[in-house]
Amino acid sequence: MAMGKANSGGAGEAGAGSGKKDEWEDCTAAMSSLRILVPIKRVIDYAVKPRVNKAQTGVERAGVKHSMNPFDELSVEESVRIREKKRAPGGVEDICVVSAGPTKAQDVLRTAMAMGADRAIHIETAVKGTPAATDENAAELEPLTVAKLLQKIVAEEKSNLVILGKQSIDDDAHQTGQMLAGLLGWPQATQASEITFAKDGDGVQVVREVDGGVETLKATLPLVITTDLRLNEPRYATLPNIMKAKKKPLAKKTLADYGLADEAAKKRVNTLKVTEPPARTGGGKVEDVGGLIAKLKELGAL
Amino acid sequence: MLSTVRRAVAGPARHQLRSAGLARLLSSLAILEQRNGELSTGSLSAVTAAKKLGGSVHAFVAGSGVKSVAELVAKVDGVEKVVIVDSAAYDKSTDSLQGLPENYAPLLVENIKKGGYTHVLAGHTAFGKNLMPRVAALLDVQQVSDVIKVESENTFVRPVYAGNAIATVESTDPIKILTIRGTAFPAAEATSGSGNAAIEEGADPKAESTVEWVSEDLAKSDRPDLSTAGKVVSGGRGLKSKEDFDKIMLPLADSIGAAVGASRAAVDSGYADNSLQVGQTGKVVAPQLYLAVGISGAIQHLAGMKDSKVIAAINKDADAPIFQVADVGLVGDLFEKVPELTEKLKSA
Numbered sequence: 001m002a003m004g005k006a007n008s009g010g011a012g013e014a015g016a017g018s019g020k021k022d023e024w025e026d027c028t029a030a031m032s033s034l035r036i037l038v039p040i041k042r043v044i045d046y047a048v049k050p051r052v053n054k055a056q057t058g059v060e061r062a063g064v065k066h067s068m069n070p071f072d073e074l075s076v077e078e079s080v081r082i083r084e085k086k087r088a089p090g091g092v093e094d095i096c097v098v099s100a101g102p103t104k105a106q107d108v109l110r111t112a113m114a115m116g117a118d119r120a121i122h123i124e125t126a127v128k129g130t131p132a133a134t135d136e137n138a139a140e141l142e143p144l145t146v147a148k149l150l151q152k153i154v155a156e157e158k159s160n161l162v163i164l165g166k167q168s169i170d171d172d173a174h175q176t177g178q179m180l181a182g183l184l185g186w187p188q189a190t191q192a193s194e195i196t197f198a199k200d201g202d203g204v205q206v207v208r209e210v211d212g213g214v215e216t217l218k219a220t221l222p223l224v225i226t227t228d229l230r231l232n233e234p235r236y237a238t239l240p241n242i243m244k245a246k247k248k249p250l251a252k253k254t255l256a257d258y259g260l261a262d263e264a265a266k267k268r269v270n271t272l273k274v275t276e277p278p279a280r281t282g283g284g285k286v287e288d289v290g291g292l293i294a295k296l297k298e299l300g301a302l
Numbered sequence: 303m304l305s306t307v308r309r310a311v312a313g314p315a316r317h318q319l320r321s322a323g324l325a326r327l328l329s330s331l332a333i334l335e336q337r338n339g340e341l342s343t344g345s346l347s348a349v350t351a352a353k354k355l356g357g358s359v360h361a362f363v364a365g366s367g368v369k370s371v372a373e374l375v376a377k378v379d380g381v382e383k384v385v386i387v388d389s390a391a392y393d394k395s396t397d398s399l400q401g402l403p404e405n406y407a408p409l410l411v412e413n414i415k416k417g418g419y420t421h422v423l424a425g426h427t428a429f430g431k432n433l434m435p436r437v438a439a440l441l442d443v444q445q446v447s448d449v450i451k452v453e454s455e456n457t458f459v460r461p462v463y464a465g466n467a468i469a470t471v472e473s474t475d476p477i478k479i480l481t482i483r484g485t486a487f488p489a490a491e492a493t494s495g496s497g498n499a500a501i502e503e504g505a506d507p508k509a510e511s512t513v514e515w516v517s518e519d520l521a522k523s524d525r526p527d528l529s530t531a532g533k534v535v536s537g538g539r540g541l542k543s544k545e546d547f548d549k550i551m552l553p554l555a556d557s558i559g560a561a562v563g564a565s566r567a568a569v570d571s572g573y574a575d576n577s578l579q580v581g582q583t584g585k586v587v588a589p590q591l592y593l594a595v596g597i598s599g600a601i602q603h604l605a606g607m608k609d610s611k612v613i614a615a616i617n618k619d620a621d622a623p624i625f626q627v628a629d630v631g632l633v634g635d636l637f638e639k640v641p642e643l644t645e646k647l648k649s650a
Binding site: 044046047049050052058059071141142143144147164167169170171172173174175176177178179180181182183186187188189190191193209210211212213214215216217218219220228229230267268269270272273274275276277279280281282283284285286288289290291292293295296299300301302 | 349402403404407426427428429431432433434435436437438439440442443444445448449457461462463464465466467468469470471472473474475511512513514515516517518519520521529533558566570575576577581583585590591601602608611612613614616620625626627628629630631632633639642643646647650
């Protein structure tokens, strides 16, 4: 086996045979042990019909049920399964979940840890005395800012695989994963419905959902993947696991810790107004198939 | 201030003002999709949206043998120039590194900078969604996704929360990267157009893609394309099985020349292919007629079809939410009603 590729010159020789560290480096020479970063977002629950607030600045969020963005549940589930099923040849060393948002974002981080993530980082976005402290809509970070934040966290945590949801169901932007990959200069595999690891080395094969069907890509670590609905069926966190998750480490940070306070304050895209969509009203019912056809003809649809 | 004045000047006068004073400043690049030398005509929606901005409109297309595509695009009304990069590196094939965001994004960045464009538009399709955010990040720009209306050069309208709220947003970035909803901007006519645009070679930075394209498996169908079809018939959980889905929905679709769609429940249960899913996370359609069969009408499904001109629903549950948006509803067993409907439509 190729020894101590990560070491340079004599340092590798000196460390030879002396315990755990070298074993780990041995592994990386052939195949990387996975350090998975899973960004997650707390959003209004998918089953709730959002209502635009009176001030028309966003949707009403106070007192509304929130949960983990459904696509992010898929990301957490996939990370945990990669470890449980020993799918990656180098093994999974760490699954770290991260969320930027108000204090309540810690709820979804705890949920992710109850599903099997090892630890969490919470980046507080609502700062006392700012509009963000009272209006969650105003506390929203733009995808580019989130991508810049994740870029720094990837470097700090030495992540080699980032698994994100393909979109958050609130802003529906569908951007963060691609932006992160662009900033890192890493390959990207978006809208993944199947992730397979090569038997050795750092190869990853991803089946993507595209218009009209699927396509398959091969990439190598490090890699950014975004998840699509068909990837897996997320598990429910059991009560014992929820209890255990309370003891898992949750690091609290601020945007300033990553040097991004100014970037976050500078809104590149300002929301001028949020309104209800034009309402559709049901046109009533018909008695039989004949009535259906007659009505459709009357409406000019047939 | 300037924008207030511009908003106040209506109609043709406004257009004149723009072409006189701003054409120099405002220039758009519409990114077009092609595969195997065939233009995706749906991507011409980006040209339509670009024209709404005023200023000059250039089109961009890359891949091997795109000259014939470029000649077609050159005829599209309103396109001043077609920028092409004729290289197999931007195709999809099994033998090269190709057309993937890893090399396509640097390609676009180079051409956006070279052309000094203020606006770059692409469809909010699998291609656009995959590519454009990477381009935006490389340019340090916050993209505006899924635009349904252009209000001015910096103000755009887009749906959020599965279309349950409509946001008007203002971009302050020097370059606006926009993905646009195809159903909100009818594709500019390619064939009957009167344009005569110049075709110009673009810059090719020849960035390497670190990703290898392996294969694809596209659902083959003779029916109209779901995203652009004039009529769509869509089946849900009520169809009970794939056999029933095929037996009930396909003849119905064929009787009126409609595309076939499906709800998430139907796709998850394996009744229909994933690519047929209509909704927040699937396709967004806005046909003349959308006929929902055995679909209850969850928020996520409505997000993908509620801009249809006429919505019809057949469902045995009279309280299904779909009836709240349907222009015409029929309460009944789809296994009886749909075959009867198909027969009557065929003989009509």
